[in-house]
Amino acid sequence: MDTTGHWAQYFIESLTLDRIVQGYPDGRFYPDIAVTPGQFAAMTQRSFQESxxxxxxxxxxxxxxxxxxxxxxxxxxxxxxxx
Structure with missing residues (x-):
């Protein structure tokens, strides 16, 4: 996993377990790339479990x-x- 040793590793793993973040189709998270507004909106929606x-x-x-x-x-x- 590309988050091993990254400062956000714990947070990424926790949010993955809660199904708030999913990573990219290739299975990586690219933790140093900025989150897009669309990705932020999707994570916010998942965190509040909004439909x-x-x-x-x-x-x-x-x-x-x-x-x-x-x-x-x-x-x-x-x-x-x-x-």
């Missing part, structure tokens, strides 16, 4: 309020408030 929000009334609201090209973007977004 995407689906609004039951969103389709009818969007069909009246949003211009046609924007409708599918809003309706198909896991959380319309986040884009």
């Amino acid at each position: 995407p929000i689906r609004y039951a009334d969103l389709q009818s609201f969007v069909s009246k309020a949003a211009p046609t090209p924007c409708r599918s973007c809003v309706v198909n977004s896991p959380n319309p408030c986040q884009g």
Whole structure:
């Protein structure tokens, strides 16, 4: 593992056990590479065990309020408030 001896090894191992961090597809973590905003958002969501929000009334609201090209973007977004 590429975290052996790294100052963050304990934290990475703990967060891996809690399934908050997953590493890269090649099995490495690259602990010295900066975390992207998307990775940070995913880790935050996993740490709070949040699920995407689906609004039951969103389709009818969007069909009246949003211009046609924007409708599918809003309706198909896991959380319309986040884009």
